[in-house]
Each structure stands twice: as C-alpha cells, then as structure tokens.
Amino acid sequence: MRVLLIEDDELIAHGILAGLRAHGLIADAVSTASQGASAIANLHCDIVILDLGLPDEDGASLLARIRARGFSVPVLVLSARDTVEDRVALLRAGADDYLLKPFDLGELIARLHALARRVGGRSVDLIVAGPLCLDPAGGEVTLDGKPVSLSRREFALLAALLHARGRVLSAAQLKDRLYDFSEEIESNALSVHIHHLRRKLGPGLVETVRGMGYRFGSAGL
Structure with missing residues (x-):
C-alpha cells in the first residue's frame, strides 16, 4: 500500500x-x-x-x-x-x-x-488466491498454509498484483507501488523482485504480458 x-x-x-x-x-x-x-x-x-x-x-x-x-x-x-x-x-x-x-x-x-x-470490497484483511494467502496488516504470506518469507519490496509487489485482480500493470505502475519518490531505483530492480517472487511462490505467479507489463498468474500456483 x-x-x-x-x-x-x-x-x-x-x-x-x-x-x-x-x-x-x-x-x-x-x-x-x-x-x-x-x-x-x-x-x-x-x-x-x-x-x-x-x-x-x-x-x-x-x-x-x-x-x-x-x-x-x-x-x-x-x-x-x-x-x-x-x-x-x-x-x-x-x-x-x-x-x-x-x-x-x-x-x-x-x-x-x-x-x-x-x-x-473485502470484509477482512486477508487476500486469498487459491493456496496463497496474503495478510496486508500482518505483513505475512502463506502458501498451502506454510509461511513464506518475503522482503518488504516482494511483499508490496505481490500485494499490488493481487489488488489488480488480473489487470495488467506496467513496469512504471509497479515501481510506483514499490518505491517512494525519495528513493533511487536501479534499472533491473523490478526484474529482480519478480524473479525472487517466482522462485519463492512458483514460476507462474507473475505473468509477463509482452509490451504491456505484468499481472498475477493464478494458474501458476
């Protein structure tokens, strides 16, 4: 957020x-x-x-x-x-x-x-997508009921993708959700965070939409 x-x-x-x-x-x-x-x-x-x-x-x-x-x-x-x-x-x-x-x-x-x-449009904090559960307030993520350790950026990236509900977010939009305007952003920073998410939660978690950006790929869970 x-x-x-x-x-x-x-x-x-x-x-x-x-x-x-x-x-x-x-x-x-x-x-x-x-x-x-x-x-x-x-x-x-x-x-x-x-x-x-x-x-x-x-x-x-x-x-x-x-x-x-x-x-x-x-x-x-x-x-x-x-x-x-x-x-x-x-x-x-x-x-x-x-x-x-x-x-x-x-x-x-x-x-x-x-x-x-x-x-x-949620009555509780938890965001659930199949076996994946994200708790925005608690800063916790579980997969198949088991905790997954994510960095602050990885957590923010996952939350942004889940909130988008399948919509494609451009690289610029995702960076806007990961960094405040006082921070310098390395050119490959977003790619690194996406790589880490895929490694920890499954290769199909973040779907690349060529020429447009990224979206949550629930089929990869």
Whole structure:
C-alpha cells in the first residue's frame, strides 16, 4: 500500500513516515496543499492522510477541490478540530475517515488497512488466491498454509498484483507501488523482485504480458 501524507509539521510528518514504513507501507510526504494536489494528480497512491492546518490552503478546501476534480482516492483526515459539526462537514465534503490529534500510531495503521479493505470490497484483511494467502496488516504470506518469507519490496509487489485482480500493470505502475519518490531505483530492480517472487511462490505467479507489463498468474500456483 502506498500512502501520501500531506502534513506541514516536519516533526509530526517524520514520525508518521517512520511508523508507516516500519509497518511495511510505502509512504511519501508533502508539506503544502499545492504539493498535495500535484502529487494526487500525478502519482499513484492508495490512500491520502490529510492534515487540515496547511500553510497555503485549508485542508478541507483541498479535499473539496480534489473531489470536485473527480479524484476518488480514499482520504483520512488528521485534525485537532473535535466538534461533531467539524467531523460531519468533512465527511460530507468527501473524507473517508477522521482521526483526532493526538493519535496512536497503531490506530492510524488499523484505519488505513480498514480503508484499503473497503476500497477492495473485502470484509477482512486477508487476500486469498487459491493456496496463497496474503495478510496486508500482518505483513505475512502463506502458501498451502506454510509461511513464506518475503522482503518488504516482494511483499508490496505481490500485494499490488493481487489488488489488480488480473489487470495488467506496467513496469512504471509497479515501481510506483514499490518505491517512494525519495528513493533511487536501479534499472533491473523490478526484474529482480519478480524473479525472487517466482522462485519463492512458483514460476507462474507473475505473468509477463509482452509490451504491456505484468499481472498475477493464478494458474501458476
């Protein structure tokens, strides 16, 4: 799961990013509404965490603007505004969830996974494809009931393929789900991760679609 954090407090942003990455999530952060709008328009992100007190525009205004432009990415709002009226107004403006500051990191992570389940049409975290089972929250994968050890990138790659539900993802789209924009990506990095997945889970797990990209190949399980 790739998360975009829009938060102008550097200390808070650093702490949230560290927590998200420690839980295996790919996370980026920007500090202004204009940067946030640009990132939402140009980068793939699965969920946006939005602080309301931004220096160039109120977060609620940014939320209304991105919804008016047709962006449906789930948005979790962070705010110290704790009245019922504030929460109702933000939910009506297009927020998918609301978390009051200060908050517990564990609750934030749980809410992110709950939003991902909702978007994916699942009632539980587990994603099952034949004998393969992936637990996004727990960061665990099993094959025929036996645990499989995957690196953080391999896990993110497998999750992206499973979430795509058979759709082809280009190499650029997959890299977008594996790396935040502060990281340098070696030219063969994606090929290496795909090779490792095939070795650990079966050669038919990742199907190459010539000239287009890759998709989950359930027939190889």
